[in-house]
Every structure is written in structure tokens, then in C-alpha cells.
Amino acid sequence: MTGWQEALERQARVRAKAGLTRTLRPRAAGDTVVDLAGNDYLGLAVHPEVVGAAVEALRAYGLGATGSRLVRGSTMPHADLESDLAQWLGFPRALVYSSGFLANLGAVRALAEPGTLLVSDRYNHASLIDGCRGSGAEVVVAPHADPSALATILAARPGRPAVFVTESVFSVDGDLAPLAALHEVTSAYGALMLVDDAHALGLLGDRGAGGVAAAGLAGAPDVVVTATLSKSLGGAGGVVAGPEPLIRHLVDTGRTFIYDTAPPPAVVAGVHAALRIARDADDRRAILRERAALTVRRLRAAGFEVSAPAAGVLSVLAPGPEAALAWAADCRDRDIAVGCFRPPSTPDGSSRLRLTLNAGISAADFDRALDVIVECAP
Template sequence: MAVADWLAALDRRAALRAKAGLTRRLHPRAAGDDVVDLAGNDYLGLATHPEVVAAAARALSAYGLGATGSRLVRGSTDAHHALEDALAGWLGTDRALVFSSGYLANVGAVRALVRPRTLLVSDAHNHASLIDGCRVSGAETVVTPHADVTAVAAALAAAPGRPAVVVTESVFSVDGDLAPLARLHATAREHGALLLVDDAHALGVTGPAGAGAVAAAGLAGEPDVVLTATLSKALGGAGGVVAGPAEFVRHLVETARTFIYDTALPPAVAAGVHAAVGLARTRDDLRADLSRRAALAVRRLRAAGLDVSTPDAAVVSVTAPGPEAATGWAAACRDRAVAVGCFRPPSTPDSRSRLRLTISAGVSQAEFERALEVIVECAP
């Protein structure tokens, strides 16, 4: 194919996406803008906390801008190892391993859990990183209806004697609902399967001392449970973590391509996240405030006649009439200095488009209530 034909084909595909209301655009933000942020994932407001910024600044001065190599070459620093020890202690696992992103952590974890003949049983609402992990692994994958433990049990029962892994989020990223983790674990254990839980939207927000939904379900440290999370949400930084049995973490270090062949997380980020972990463990007051605000958002938006999810953490989903309506709604809010998430197919696991509100303790109560008014007034 000639270059001109290739570029023309890309233009045609872009036109089709635009016609379907699926165009995506970048919206750069300035430092310190006055937008009320209900789109980012800084749940506890730690991204700009003075202790977090100071810890990152000290490491930046000590180590420089980047890690300068992969973790197995020169990229492992004292900052990385201190963070991993802190995460393992908080999560109640043998060990934790830090990756440069939550996406790479999920892809690496799924792939590392696969053996010959492994069956992966994946929830229909799982995040793209888990879906891609299943695809990259090459293992047979059965996608079960959302949060349907009976369907998971049936999929496992249909593959007796095969190694299997049940793959789920804890708090799902689209609608903010909580997976039935205790029941999923009991079902997986009954069939000799492992349970992989992406705790990204629960870590820091739920559970004892904010240790997440896995800990809240009483599954912390169970030998047949592997936990993943991103460090870019409630901890306000970047990177990802896989936590579980020491034997599995050793296996990751020695075999996970998304760990071995990737430049390490910058030490300054690792140090900042380490400080954030220490703060997050002590802030039950912020977690209680997030819960109150989520309940307030549901009441206000439902009172306005909007279709709103029932949140189990700090994610509130509002159904939009369609993709174009969702993008127009989000743009109208942005014009009034309120940032909201806009989810459309294929980012949603069904045909519905949504606004997604992520509640942050870094937003004042007055700003939060004004943002809710703007969302209602801009509704299509």
C-alpha cells in the first residue's frame, strides 16, 4: 500500500469515529488551573500534599530525573525497595513489586499466572489492561457476565483438572461497583483456581487503614490471591504494583517481560508515593468524607432525574443518552470550569456512554457542590 493510500485510510477511519461520536482529543491543562477536578483519580488529594512533594524533591535531587535503566540493570534504587516494603506491609502480602505503570503491572501479572492449559475467567467489565493481559497471555479466556459468581463457577466446573485464574477488578472503573470478592475467592478455591484482583480504585479509599477491597474482604495475604493496583490514583503518583506470595513475585522478577524490559519508575516518583502510602494509612477521615460526598452526589443527581450508579467507593457514573451527548455534556461542564470523565464505547463494556465523576478530597466541599449544580444544568 502506498503511503498516500495508508494515510487516506486513516482519515476515513477517523471520519467514521467522528460520525459515531467517538473522536478523542487532548486537552492540556496549565499548572494551578482553577478547574474543579472530578475527572482525575487523586482521591485523597495527595498528589500535591507538601510531604509527598518534598519527598519526591529530595529523591529528585539525589537521583536525578530518571532511573537510567530497567530494574534488573541500574533502575532499582533504595527508593523502589523502600516503597515495595511499605506496600507489602500495608497490603498484608509477602512481597510487592513495583512496575512503571498499572497497565504494565496488570499485563505482566496475568501473563505470569498462565501455565500450559490455563483457563482465564474474566469479568465482562474488566479494565482494558486486564483484557490485554488475557490476550497477550495466549491462554483460553472465558468472559463471564459482570459480577456473576454463578457463571464463574460454571466456567471453572467446565474445565476440571485445568489450572485456572479468576480475573476481576475490585471496584470497577466504569460504574464504581464492588465485585463480590469473598464469594469469588470461595468459588475459585473450591475449584483449585487462583484469584487475581485489580484493586486500583479501592486502594487508599476502602478497607482497614485504606488497604483496599481485598483487605476489606479478609483476603489479604491469602496464598491463592494476587493483587494489583496502580499508584496513580489515591496515592497521587504513577506506577503500578503486583503483590502476593513471595514465590510469585520472584517469578515476576525473573520472567515478566513488562518488568524486565522496561525502564524503572523514576526514583523521585517512588519516593513521593512512599510518602503518600504513609499518609494514606492514617486518613480514615478523608475516606469517610469521600463516602459522604459520593452519597450526596447520588442524591443530588438522581433528584434531577439522572440515571446514576450506586457507588461502592469514590466513582460515580452518570448515564448519557449517547456518545455525542456525553462529549457535549462533558465539554459544557469544562466550559464552566468543571472537569468530568467522559466514557464512550469502546471504553465502556456495554453500549452505554457515561460521565464518570471521581470524587477527590482535594476539592473543597463548596466547589464539589457547585460542580454538581453545573453537571445538572449542563445535562442534555
């Protein structure tokens, strides 16, 4: 074994000792596991209309997009989806990427002009953090969901161009940022606000238009929205929505857009079908709200520390990384899939089970899953 491989092995042993080893677990089609780990909040990934739209586009266009969006990768399904996403989110234009991660990298870097200050919420997703780090701009990490702290940071740098970067519903604990109050601060100081709406799209706001819409900020000229298409819409891809000049700038200069192969037309068509269903899925959103409330009641009654969910994701505190791993593994052995979040995926260094609720699971299976989580606790 060469020197660089030995160095990697040493690092692996350190991670294993700390309980931070990660494992890939391929799943078979049609498995019977009750899924509280994936992000298919509305249960649309296997919806017949969604699958049918994808199959139809697969037959029409073939397996892949065959190129980047600016070469041969843009198809009518891409254009149609972007038009409906812009309308749904309430912004002039939307641009589809092959992942939410790339959409966040592209949006942050596009807004970070020379001299820009980036203010990033402490609990932001890794994609936003990486976008800030790779932008070359000065980055200040702000206390979590704190408008007064944001005002203090911006007031200390008067007249400087600034962008505040946040999630709407945060991806680990599932809490909701006070977007309206934060926007009052950014507006007062002439700053922009970039909101990752990944865990709110399809779940919050009128017709599921997201957390930004729910806060009354849809279409605001100083707000930019990003989201993944892999959660409530059950597919894959990402989107940036905002004013026309921003989208034009991303098409002309955005490296994560220009140099990346376009998402496959079949996936895009399936996502578009899911969007059409999601807009009218108030019944599914009601199921999620009921299940979120039930989960909090049941687990808190059993003595666990549980976050208060704003949408479909919540967390249950574990004693440590090894205990979280064992807890998740015991649940999996009983056919219940739960998320296991450990450092560095958790912003505060605590280990958790992360539960992502799914309206497509039967009531009986959901109740059984909660029983198993309680019974398998370390």
C-alpha cells in the same frame, strides 16, 4: 497522502461520525478547574509532604531511573516502597512497575501457564483484557460480578488450571465485586484469583488497604493483587503483590518488568510519602463517603440514572456518545472537569459521564460542581 494514511483518515471519519473522536487537552499548572475527572481521590498529588519527598529524591537521584530495574533502575526508594506496599496490602512481597497497565499485563501473563484457563469478568479494565488476550491462554468472559456463573464455567472444566481475573471496584460504574463469594468459588475449584485493586486501594479496608483486605482475603495464598499508584496515592506506577514465588518469577521472566525503564526515584519517593499519609487518612476517606452519598442523592433527585459507588468513582448515564461529549464540554466551559466515557471504554456500549470524587476539593467547589453538572445536562 499515501494509501495507509488515507486508510487511517477514513477510519478517523467513521469515528467522528459516531461521536468517538478523542482530544488531548493540556492543562496549565495551577489551573482553577474543579477536578472530578482525575483519580486523585484523597487529594494527595499536591500534598506538601508528598511533593517534598519527591523533590528531595529528585535532588538526590536526578530526573530518571536511568535504566531498567535489573540494570541500574532499582534504588532505595523502590525497595522501601515495595516493602511498605507488601505490608500494607498484607502479602509477603510486592513488586513496583512503571504503570498499573504494565503490572496487569505482567501479572496475567505470569499466571497463564500452558493449558491455563483465564476467566475474565465482562467489565474488566482494558489492561486486564489485553493481558488475557496476549497470554496465549484460552479466555472465557464471565458475566459481571456473578459467583454462580463463575462456578458454572469452572465446573465445566474440571481439573484444569484456571485463573479468575477481576477488579475489586470497577473503573467505569464504581461497583464492588463480591470478592469473598467469588473467592469461595475459586477456592472450591482450585483456581487462582487475580484482583485489580486500583480503585479501592487507599479507600476501602482497614487503613485503606484495599478491597481485597476489606473482603478478608489479604495474604491468601491463592490470591494475587495488582494496583496502580496513580489514583489514591496521587503518583504514577503499578504494583503486583502476592506470594514470594510469584514475585521471583516476575523478576526472572516478566517482560513488562525486565525490559521497561524503572519509574523515576522522585515519583517513587512521592508515592511512598503518599502511602504513609493514606494509611492514616480516615478523615479523607470519610469525606469521600459523604460526597459519594451526596452525589447520588443530588443527581438521582434531578432525574439522572446514577451508579451506586462503592468507593470514589461513579457514573451518570448519557443519551449517547455525542450527548456525553457535549455534556462534558459544557461542564468544562464552566470550569468543572468530568470524565466522558464512550465505547469502547464502556463495557456495555453505553455512554456516561464518569465522576471521580476528590477529598481535596473544598465543600463549596464540590457543591458548585454538582450544580453545574445538573444545569449542563443535555
